[in-house]
């Protein structure tokens with residue numbers, strides 16, 4: 001079944017949790033899609049997990065289009081959402097619509113995600129009115145790492161919690177069809193999820209959200225630079241990859257790979273004529 005903006009909305013109405021993961025390439029997206037994942041996010045976290053940067057600031061539109069196109073090629077049923085990179089939408093409503101359009105036209109995603117609450121509502125409204133569905137992202141917004149003073153839990157004081165609630169209501173009113181809540185205290189995230197009619201997708205925000213998202217290299221233990229508190233390792237693929245690489249290396253060095261069944265034949269009389 002193809003997941004769409006309306007099937008995701010119906011999942012919230014039925015109280016059925018939404019499962020989202022990030023992906024950045026064709027093969028991984030295909031495996032996720034075949035596993036039945038509801039939504040795939042081509043996150044700008046690719047700056048860290050694919051390109052080795054320390055944050056998402058340097059990710060470009062070219063990076064996002066390149067990876068989104070690969071993910072879209074591998075996806076049949078999941079709803080593909082592409083992140084709008086830093087400075088592709090903050091600069092003006094025009095830039096926001098134009099860059100969201102490029103992600104959809106060139107990357108073939110079905111929705112875009114952008115970071116920010118009330119202040120970004122003109123962009124959310126304009127992109128939505130251009131028929132491009134928008135996922136908003138509030139709480140810890142990694143593109144604002146320099147303004148926030150680091151990757152920290154958000155909304156802990158009464159004032160900050162009230163601001164988050166206002167932001168959540170504002171992005172819903174502006175037309176967002178879902179909102180990511182990142183590093184929001186669990187009770188506040190659950191309260192926001194109850195207040196909104198659109199689904200909330202949590203990351204580090206507890207089980208009261210309507211859905212969850214994780215970076216796939218985090219949940220498969222493939223990324224070892226750091227492990228946020230909210231990450232659970234669902235499989236140790238990192239260790240499996242290392243054993244696979246070591247087994248290959250040992251067989252190459254021992255001369256046992258490639259074996260007969262991995263090689264192509266030629267008639268001996270052809271070879272003899274070459275001497």
Ligand code: KIV
Nearest residue numbers: 022043044045180203
């Ligand atoms: O870029 C990303 O991967 C994200 C999610 C982790 C929400 O924004």
